[in-house]
Amino acid sequence: MSEHKPIITDGLPSQLPDTDPAETREWLDSLDAVVDHHGRERARYLLLKLLESARAQAVGVPSLTSTDYINTIPPELEPEFPGDEHVERRIRAYIRWNAAVMVTRAQRPDVGVGGHIATYASAASLYEVGFNHFFRGKGGGGPGAEGGDPRPGDQIFIQGHGSPGIYARAYLEGRLTEAQLDLFRQEGRTADDGRPALSSYPHPRLMPDFWEFPTVSMGLGAINSIYQARFNRYLHNRGITDTSGSRVFAFLGDGEMDEPEALGALGVASREELDNLTWIVNCNLQRLDGPVRGNGKIIQELESYSRRRLERHQGRVGPQVGRAARQRHHRRARREDERHPGRAVPDVHDVHRRVHPQALLRHPELQRILADSSLTEADLPVLSRGGHDYRKVYAAFKAATEHTGQPTVILAHTIKGWTLGPTSRPATPPIR
Numbered sequence: 001m002s003e004h005k006p007i008i009t010d011g012l013p014s015q016l017p018d019t020d021p022a023e024t025r026e027w028l029d030s031l032d033a034v035v036d037h038h039g040r041e042r043a044r045y046l047l048l049k050l051l052e053s054a055r056a057q058a059v060g061v062p063s064l065t066s067t068d069y070i071n072t073i074p075p076e077l078e079p080e081f082p083g084d085e086h087v088e089r090r091i092r093a094y095i096r097w098n099a100a101v102m103v104t105r106a107q108r109p110d111v112g113v114g115g116h117i118a119t120y121a122s123a124a125s126l127y128e129v130g131f132n133h134f135f136r137g138k139g140g141g142g143p144g145a146e147g148g149d150p151r152p153g154d155q156i157f158i159q160g161h162g163s164p165g166i167y168a169r170a171y172l173e174g175r176l177t178e179a180q181l182d183l184f185r186q187e188g189r190t191a192d193d194g195r196p197a198l199s200s201y202p203h204p205r206l207m208p209d210f211w212e213f214p215t216v217s218m219g220l221g222a223i224n225s226i227y228q229a230r231f232n233r234y235l236h237n238r239g240i241t242d243t244s245g246s247r248v249f250a251f252l253g254d255g256e257m258d259e260p261e262a263l264g265a266l267g268v269a270s271r272e273e274l275d276n277l278t279w280i281v282n283c284n285l286q287r288l289d290g291p292v293r294g295n296g297k298i299i300q301e302l303e304s305y306s307r308r309r310l311e312r313h314q315g316r317v318g319p320q321v322g323r324a325a326r327q328r329h330h331r332r333a334r335r336e337d338e339r340h341p342g343r344a345v346p347d348v349h350d351v352h353r354r355v356h357p358q359a360l361l362r363h364p365e366l367q368r369i370l371a372d373s374s375l376t377e378a379d380l381p382v383l384s385r386g387g388h389d390y391r392k393v394y395a396a397f398k399a400a401t402e403h404t405g406q407p408t409v410i411l412a413h414t415i416k417g418w419t420l421g422p423t424s425r426p427a428t429p430p431i432r
Helices: 021-056 085-105 119-133 160-172 220-237 266-271 298-310 326-339 348-353 357-361 364-372 377-382 390-402
Strands: 155-157 248-253 277-283 315-317 408-413
Touching (some): 085 119, 085 160, 119 160, 119 248, 155 220, 220 248, 220 266, 220 277, 277 298
Parallel strands (some): 248 277, 277 408, 315 408
């Protein structure tokens, strides 16, 4: 009876005849020997190196679409952060607080409209690094630059549920009044000074002097950002206006990636080589009605899908252990794989606590990390995620803006309701 040969799809020639069975058996025996004597991890490393080499020599195997659950940019390659860390941290705290209070006040008995309180809290570092260091306003200048230049600047597509944070930031800038914040989600009303109420989500018709693009229903911002980046290229190539310095940034949610508008048109961005487009996907692992779905971890699932569509480049801001070395990131990645094999997200209890000490401390390697560092067991539940580390976020933005030939997707791991306290994580106030 002939040996059963499983069918391997995705471009692998699994049905070709074996022209040299003896050589094939030598390769398979070598792999078995590596697994037996050096373990699966060493065997996996060798196979990955073979795939990389085969890809580089155009052998015809598929590209690697999913990598270890670590940051794409290792700590030793992170650029120097140019801002004032203390000042920027305080500003983020003010904005988170104002956004939370605004949404909470929208639930007072005489109003009762509610709102989204936890989404912006998880994404504040993502927005603030962009606003402070990368987004260019109309006139072509960067943050803090003055006008006078007719170039259109960047276009920013704000995640719809993150609108409270953008309003709170505009209040600090003096663009909105406290009376307007008190009219959040009360469209049609006006403040005592005659200014309009704040729309629930980005809405250019209700607030034409504030919002440029609508991003709700979910997925609308994703597909519109792709065609905005493509239209910018059209305008420049036809000599209509100079959009050579304009970039399109779209802030999206991991649950939003289920919408057909979100990923369905990503192939257009790759085919058109839209390196003026950056997606920032806030992976806080939670929807309004529960964890994000999927049979695999959602961040690696989105990485795999993005790599297949964009062919070779994608950024990710993942978990971190302080400023530890890359080897420690690999160890953390293996622990994540062992704790949650084949699951979309950790259980809800783990989402609250972020790291489960008992699960981690079972592993001697992590015990050695604790012994060799200033960390203690009490520090484990409060270890941050990379999406809250402005240094890592800055490195991801910088890599995205410098990359050429393709769009970039940044997958940022965050905690929904970050800094708002245990009662705000992961639940959000009701929407009526």
